[in-house]
Amino acid sequence: MSIHPLPPPKEPVGLGRLPVARWFLFTGAVAGVAFVAGAVVTMLMLAEAQALNPPPGVAAQMGRVHAALIVLFAVLLACGAGLAVIVRYAVLKPIDQLTDQVRQVAAGDFDHTLHVDRPAELAELSSHIDAMRDRIVSAWRVAADQAEELRRSNGELEQFAYVASHDLQEPLRKVASFTQMLEQRYGSELDERARQYIHYAVDGAKRMQLLINDLLDFSRVGRVTGERTVTDSGEALNQALDNLSATVEDTETTVTRDDLPKVKGNRLQLTQLFQNLIENAIKFRSEAPPRIHIGVKRSGDMWEFSCSDNGIGVEPKYADRIFLIFQRLHPRDVYPGTGIGLALCRKIVEYHGGQMWLDNSDEGQGATFRWTLPAAGDDDD
Secondary structure, three states, rough: OOOOOOOOOOOOOHHOOOOHHHHHHHHHHHHHHHHHHHHHHHHHHHHHHOOOOOHHHHHHHHHHHHHHHHHHHHHHHHHHHHHHHHHHHHHHHHHHHHHHHHHHHOOOOOOOOOOOOOOOHHHHHHHHHHHHHHHHHHHHHHHHHHHHHHHHHHHHHHHHHHHHHHHHHHHHHHHHHHOOOOOOOOOOOOOHHHHHHHHHHHHHHHHHOOOOOHHHHHHOOOOOOOOOEEEEHHHHHHHHHOHHHHHHHOOOOOOEEEEEEEEEEHHHHHHHHHHHHHHHOOOOOOOOOOOOEEEEEEOOOOEEEEEEOOOOOOOOOHHOOHHHOOOOOOOOOOOOOOOOOOHHHHHHHHHOOOOOOEEEEOOOOOOEEEEEEOOOOOOOO
């Protein structure tokens, strides 16, 4: 199996830039020079002592010392040579082998086995690294299989969305239209209870159509028209207000705003975000005419938006529940809707890399929703 290679390693700094082989060579060179210098100095000292014509007993003793030093230097030289061979073949070569194997794995060949025979410490280390590599590869394969299954499932969901938007809505339209035609044609022959039943059937078909459309909108976030570019959030708000112009006028709603910035986002989805929040504020209004304010402030590399209204508000204990799909706090006959609006808003915000929450810090009537969106950059503000 070959997948994307790992990023290059960090460059070593300080004394770590020198390979271990060079450290051994440097240490061996210093030891060799010291050994040769010691042998030369010792031989010179013995030669000077012989030149002084010592007594026979002293001369014999110096001869034995001379022989012992020669044997000692020979043993030290043999030990140095043996140590060099041991370091070369028991340390440096296995390290080079393990390094080459690790580089091969890092280059993308994650099926390559890591193994060295010696020394015991490196053999144990290589076995641990190889076990870790094997676990990572196994987990990656499971994740790859799950990703493939997820792609297949998403394809099926897209097919279902297509069916829902076409094949399912057509029978609903027929149910609604033919039921209304039944009422128009035979209305005079029906009693009040029959007309009430017809009303229930038409209302149920229309609510089912609305629910299907809202579910399609929810499923399309991040999948359809998902390109994110530098977008003027003020223009998105203008489009949302144009879409709601009739509702705003009928309810005498007043919408105020700060100067809205440019953000990194999708124009259609941001328009839908503003539209859902304003429509939600109008729906849950109090007896007074709705007053809505769209505010914004900078928070690091994000813009923090807010939507405040003077409506009936939301109790703090429902701050998380209102963002769940199909969760309603009021009966359908009091406040219409499918219970998807705020869930859709949060999904749009999270798709853009932000967060959305209900602000309970402001006292008084109404509700304040806050959300963050990534700034487009100082050059584009």
